[in-house]
Amino acid sequence: MSKSSSKTVAKAAPVEVEDVSEKKDGMNADTRESGLFFNVNAYRAFLSEKVRELMKSDQLAAGTQATDDKFKISGSHVALGAANEVLLTYLIENGMNHTTKSSIGLYELTSVSFRAAVTHSAEFAEMFGQYVSKYDSDMTYTSAYPVDVKRVNQYIENRHGNNVRLVGDAFNFVAFLLLRFCNIVVRDMYILTIYKGSKSLSEKQVKCALRLRVPSTLYARFVQRIDDADTRLEAWKKSKAPEKKDDEPAASAPSKDSKKSSKSDTTKSSKSKKDESESEASDDSDAESEDEASDAESSDSESEEVVPVKKGKSGKSASK
Numbered sequence: 604m605s606k607s608s609s610k611t612v613a614k615a616a617p618v619e620v621e622d623v624s625e626k627k628d629g630m631n632a633d634t635r636e637s638g639l640f641f642n643v644n645a646y647r648a649f650l651s652e653k654v655r656e657l658m659k660s661d662q663l664a665a666g667t668q669a670t671d672d673k674f675k676i677s678g679s680h681v682a683l684g685a686a687n688e689v690l691l692t693y694l695i696e697n698g699m700n701h702t703t704k705s706s707i708g709l710y711e712l713t714s715v716s717f718r719a720a721v722t723h724s725a726e727f728a729e730m731f732g733q734y735v736s737k738y739d740s741d742m743t744y745t746s747a748y749p750v751d752v753k754r755v756n757q758y759i760e761n762r763h764g765n766n767v768r769l770v771g772d773a774f775n776f777v778a779f780l781l782l783r784f785c786n787i788v789v790r791d792m793y794i795l796t797i798y799k800g801s802k803s804l805s806e807k808q809v810k811c812a813l814r815l816r817v818p819s820t821l822y823a824r825f826v827q828r829i830d831d832a833d834t835r836l837e838a839w840k841k842s843k844a845p846e847k848k849d850d851e852p853a854a855s856a857p858s859k860d861s862k863k864s865s866k867s868d869t870t871k872s873s874k875s876k877k878d879e880s881e882s883e884a885s886d887d888s889d890a891e892s893e894d895e896a897s898d899a900e901s902s903d904s905e906s907e908e909v910v911p912v913k914k915g916k917s918g919k920s921a922s923k
Contacts (some may be wrong), residue, residue, distance in 0.1 A: 606700065636839035637832040639684050640758045645749035646687070646785075647680035654791045674796070675803040682806035683788065686833045689825050690784055691755070692762060697724050710767045714740075714776035720766065721780070726818045732784050736825060744778040749785075788812045801839060806833055821908060 634643045652821055654674050662668070697720035698712045705711065721727040721735055752774055759767055769777065791812035793802055806829055813825050 620902065633681065633836060634684070637681050637685075639681070639688060639832055640761065641688055641750045641754065642685045643684045646683045647676050649749045650676055650680055650789060653786065654793055654804070654822065657790065666726045670906055672802065677793065677803050678806040679804040679809050681832050682809035682829045683785065685828045686788070686809065686825050687760065687781055687785070689828045690781065691758065691777070692826075693726075693799075693821070694780065695719065695763060695767060697727065697761060699763075700745065704766075706819055708766050711770045713771045714772050717773065717776050717780070717785040726821050729818050730816060731780055731783065738776060738779050740772060740775070742775075743781075744775055748778040765837075771907075781785075784816075787816055800824060822900045897912050 631644055632643065633845075634641070636644065642806075650715060651674075658672065658674075694717060695712070699710050700715040701719035702710050702716045718735065721731050742903060755774065756769070759769070788809065788873055789812075792808040795808050795811050796802065796804060802806070810829065817825055
């Protein structure tokens with residue numbers, strides 16, 4: 604879809620970081636393995652920028668000094684991408700209900716088709732009813748949405764075949780709704796995370812934000828897609844992790860208690876050996892004393908005269 608030069612271009616979507624795992628199918632590894640079609644890294648960049656803007660806005664309102672604190676993106680970008688695919692699919696399905704099929708079996712969806720879908724759908728009326736009037740046809744919302752027109756058209760073709768086409772300013776209106784949806788969800792995620800006292804944005808915050816904004820009749824559909832993407836991505840990451848062999852446990856540094864126990868055992872062993880040595884020396888000394896006593900008794904029996912004796916250095920008796 605060509606963009607009119609007279610339109611006001613909305614703030615451009617943040618540039619996503621290039622993924623070295625990009626393949627011929629145009630997807631990075633995380634997007635492909637999670638089973639999604641929209642680049643999850645584009646939503647990561649979107650999340651980071653929007654949260655930074657919200658944080659600075661709060662600091663300005665509170666009159667506090669601006670800080671460069673960063674929030675950790677932990678799975679929330681995948682969940683947000685999955686939620687956008689679900690919402691777009693539901694928009695297309697409802698838009699087709701308000702479009703007459705052409706003689707060649709083609710559904711040409713316009714902004715009028717989607718306005719009717721939002722107006723006549725109880726779920727969409729609850730989600731977007733108050734925002735439809737804020738749509739400005741002179742604004743180019745496609746430039747601010749994380750996913751480009753070509754990618755969205757490919758997704759629509761994959762899901763609904765070649766008989767569905769967005770014409771006129773249809774995609775600009777759809778981009779307006781999707782962008783509004785993203786901003787609302789990210790704002791709610793930010794508030795929930797701050798209230799929790801955390802700085803980590805996970806898929807749980809996305810689900811909580813959706814619970815606040817999405818009607819109960821649609822909520823299960825969003826959660827199912829998010830859980831499926833998260834499960835598939837985690838399974839892939841685990842399959843890439845190196846396996847530990849059972850017969851080769853990881854070596855660990857000895858603990859303080861084990862060191863003390865080892866030292867105590869060594870000390871006890873040395874002391875035991877020393878006691879044994881002293882015991883053997885004592886036994887030898889006792890044996891020699893018994894021999895001396897025996898010799899003295901023998902000498903007394905041979906002569907009644909008492910002959911004084913003097914001990915030599917060896918400890919044995921020596922007669923003068």
